[in-house]
Amino acid sequence: MSMPVRTEAGAEVRSPLAAEIERRRTFAIISHPDAGKTTLTEKLLLFGGAIQLAGQVKAKRNRKTTQSDWMAIEKERGISVVTSVMTFEYGDHVFNLLDTPGHEDFSEDTYRTLTAVDSAVMVIDAAKGIEARTRKLFEVCRMRDIPILTFINKMDRETRDPFDLLDEIEKTLALDTTPVNWPVGRGRDFTGTIEVQSGGVRLLEGDAGKAGTLREMSILEVAALNPSLDASAIEGEFELVREACKPFDLQAFREGHLSPVFFGSALKNFGVGDLLDALGRFAPPPRDQKADKRVVHAEEPRMSAFVFKIQANMDPNHRDRIAFARLCSGKLTRGMKVKQIRTGKSIALNAPQFFFAKDRSVADEAYAGDVVGIPNHGSVRIGDTLTEGEDLNFVGVPSFAPEILRRVRLPDAMKAKKLKEALQQLAEEGVVQVFRPHDGSPALVGVVGPLQLDVLRVRLMDEYGLEVSWDVSEFTLARWISSDDPKTFDTFVRSNSSSVADDLDGDPVFLARNQFNLDYTRERAPGIAFADIKDVK
Numbered sequence: 001m002s003m004p005v006r007t008e009a010g011a012e013v014r015s016p017l018a019a020e021i022e023r024r025r026t027f028a029i030i031s032h033p034d035a036g037k038t039t040l041t042e043k044l045l046l047f048g049g050a051i052q053l054a055g056q057v058k059a060k061r062n063r064k065t066t067q068s069d070w071m072a073i074e075k076e077r078g079i080s081v082v083t084s085v086m087t088f089e090y091g092d093h094v095f096n097l098l099d100t101p102g103h104e105d106f107s108e109d110t111y112r113t114l115t116a117v118d119s120a121v122m123v124i125d126a127a128k129g130i131e132a133r134t135r136k137l138f139e140v141c142r143m144r145d146i147p148i149l150t151f152i153n154k155m156d157r158e159t160r161d162p163f164d165l166l167d168e169i170e171k172t173l174a175l176d177t178t179p180v181n182w183p184v185g186r187g188r189d190f191t192g193t194i195e196v197q198s199g200g201v202r203l204l205e206g207d208a209g210k211a212g213t214l215r216e217m218s219i220l221e222v223a224a225l226n227p228s229l230d231a232s233a234i235e236g237e238f239e240l241v242r243e244a245c246k247p248f249d250l251q252a253f254r255e256g257h258l259s260p261v262f263f264g265s266a267l268k269n270f271g272v273g274d275l276l277d278a279l280g281r282f283a284p285p286p287r288d289q290k291a292d293k294r295v296v297h298a299e300e301p302r303m304s305a306f307v308f309k310i311q312a313n314m315d316p317n318h319r320d321r322i323a324f325a326r327l328c329s330g331k332l333t334r335g336m337k338v339k340q341i342r343t344g345k346s347i348a349l350n351a352p353q354f355f356f357a358k359d360r361s362v363a364d365e366a367y368a369g370d371v372v373g374i375p376n377h378g379s380v381r382i383g384d385t386l387t388e389g390e391d392l393n394f395v396g397v398p399s400f401a402p403e404i405l406r407r408v409r410l411p412d413a414m415k416a417k418k419l420k421e422a423l424q425q426l427a428e429e430g431v432v433q434v435f436r437p438h439d440g441s442p443a444l445v446g447v448v449g450p451l452q453l454d455v456l457r458v459r460l461m462d463e464y465g466l467e468v469s470w471d472v473s474e475f476t477l478a479r480w481i482s483s484d485d486p487k488t489f490d491t492f493v494r495s496n497s498s499s500v501a502d503d504l505d506g507d508p509v510f511l512a513r514n515q516f517n518l519d520y521t522r523e524r525a526p527g528i529a530f531a532d533i534k535d536v537k
C-alpha cells in the first residue's frame with residue numbers, strides 16, 4: 001500500500017514512517033451477545049468501502065449460538081478466518097478492526113485479541129444496559145488501560161432512560177462518560193440526535209447518520225417533525241445534559257478513565273459515521289508496547305511484532321496455518337527476514353497478508369498498528385515475538401488457567417503417537433491447553449468452556465482421523481508453579497510428582513483435585529508461587 005503522507009489537521013509531518021503509523025487505528029468491539037456487534041461491524045465496513053452491501057460480514061447471522069451452529073461455523077473456515085481482522089481506510093485513517101468470538105467459551109481467544117488493540121468500542125443494547133459479558137471484557141480492557149468509546153445501540157427500539165444508562169456505566173464500570181450526542185425521542189419516536197457540543201442535529205431518515213448531514217435546527221423545529229414529541233421536555237432534558245455532563249477530555253479518554261458516548265442504531269446505520277469519525281479523531285495511534293527488556297515505541301524504524309492468534313486450516317488440503325501478528329514498531333516489507341526470538345530462527349516473510357471483509361491480499365508493506373497474517377506450517381506460535389534481530393520478548397499475551405480438565409480417551413491405542421502430535425498442534429494454535437503429567441499417565445486437556453471440547457473432538461476427527469472421547473479427570477484445577485529458589489522448587493515437584501504436569505512450553509503446572517486441595521498444598525509450600533495466568537513468551 002503506498003499512501004500519501006498525511007497527518008491530522010495541524011500535526012507536523014515528522015517522517016513518512018511516523019505519519020503512516022500515526023494514521024493507524026487498531027481496535028476491537030466488545031459487547032454482550034445480541035447487542036449488535038455484527039451489525040455495527042457491517043456498517044463500519046460499509047463506511048470504509050470494504051464491502052459493497054451490508055449483510056456480507058459473516059455467516060454469523062443465524063448463529064444464536066447452538067453447538068451445531070458453532071461447529072458449522074468452525075468448518076466454514078473461510079468465513080471465520082476473514083473476520084479475524086478487517087482492514088479498511090476511511091478519511092485519513094487506516095482502521096484495523098479485530099474481531100473476537102461471540103461465544104464466551106472462546107473467551108481466551110478474545111482476551112488475547114484484546115492485547116493487540118489500542119482502543120475498543122463498547123456496544124451496549126439501550127434496552128439492557130451493561131450485561132455480564134460486556135462487563136467482563138471491559139475489565140480486560142481496563143487491565144491494559146485501553147481507551148473505550150461507547151455506542152449505545154438500538155435507539156430505534158424501546159430503551160431505558162439515557163441518563164439511567166450513563167449512570168449505570170459510571171457506577172458499575174467506574175468509568176466517566178461524556179455524551180457526544182443526545183437522542184431525541186426513543187423507540188418508535190426516535191427522531192434523531194443533537195450534538196452536545198455544537199447543537200447540530202442529525203435526523204433519522206433513510207441513510208442519515210453519515211457525517212455531513214449535520215443540520216442547524218432548533219429543538220422546536222426537530223420536535224415539530226414528530227407530533228408525539230414534547231418540545232419543552234426535550235429542551236429541558238438537553239439543558240440538563242449540557243449542565244450535568246462532563247466535557248470531553250482527550251487525556252482522560254486516552255488514559256482509559258472517560259468514555260465518549262454515542263447514541264445510535266447500527267441497524268439503521270445511524271450514529272455509525274460519528275463513531276468512526278471519533279475513532280479517527282480521538283482514539284490513539286499505535287501505543288508503546290512493553291517488552292521484557294525495554295518499552296518499544298511504535299515509531300522506531302525497526303520492525304517488531306507479536307503473534308496473538310493462530311488460525312489453522314484455511315485451506316484444509318494443505319495443513320496451513322495463519323499466524324496473526326500485530327506490528328508494534330516500524331515497517332514490514334514483503335520478503336523481509338525476521339528473527340523468531342523463541343527459537344532464534346530466521347523467518348522470511350514472503351507472503352504476509354492483509355485481510356479485508358471478504359478477501360485477503362498480499363501485503364507489500366505494513367506499519368506499526370497493522371495486523372498481518374503470516375502463513376506457516378506450525379513453526380509460529382501464539383506469544384511469539386518477531387524482530388529485525390533485537391533480542392526482546394513482548395510481554396502480556398496471556399494464557400489462562402483452564403476451567404475444565406479432561407483426560408483424553410483414545411480407543412485405538414495404535415494411534416497414540418498421532419494423538420500426541422495432533423494435540424501439540426492444536427495446543428500451539430490455542431484451541432486447547434495440553435498438560436503432560438510427570439508420572440507418565442495420559443495427557444490432560446484443559447479448556448475454558450465446554451464448547452471448546454466439542455470443537456476439539458470434531459477437529460481431531462476431521463483433520464486427523466482420530467476418534468476420541470473425554471474421561472472426567474481426578475483433577476479440576478491447574479496452576480502454573482514457580483519459585484525463586486530452585487531447590488525449594490525441585491523438592492516440591494519431587495514430592496508432588498503425581499500432581500505435576502508440563503504444559504505446551506514445558507512450564508510446570510500443579511494439578512489440584514479441588515479448591516481445598518489447592519489451598520492446602522499452597523499453605524504448605526510457602527516458597528512456591530501458584531499462578532492462574534501465564535504470560536506467553
Ligand code: GDP
Pocket residue numbers: 031032033034035036037038039040061102153154155156157264265266267268
Ligand atoms: P451480536 O450478537 O452482538 O453480533 O448482534 P447482532 O449484530 O447479530 O444483532 C442482534 C440482533 O439485533 C439482530 O437481530 C439485529 O438485526 C438486531 N439489531 C442490531 N442492531 C440493531 C439496532 O440498531 N436496532 C434494532 N432494532 N435492532 C438491531
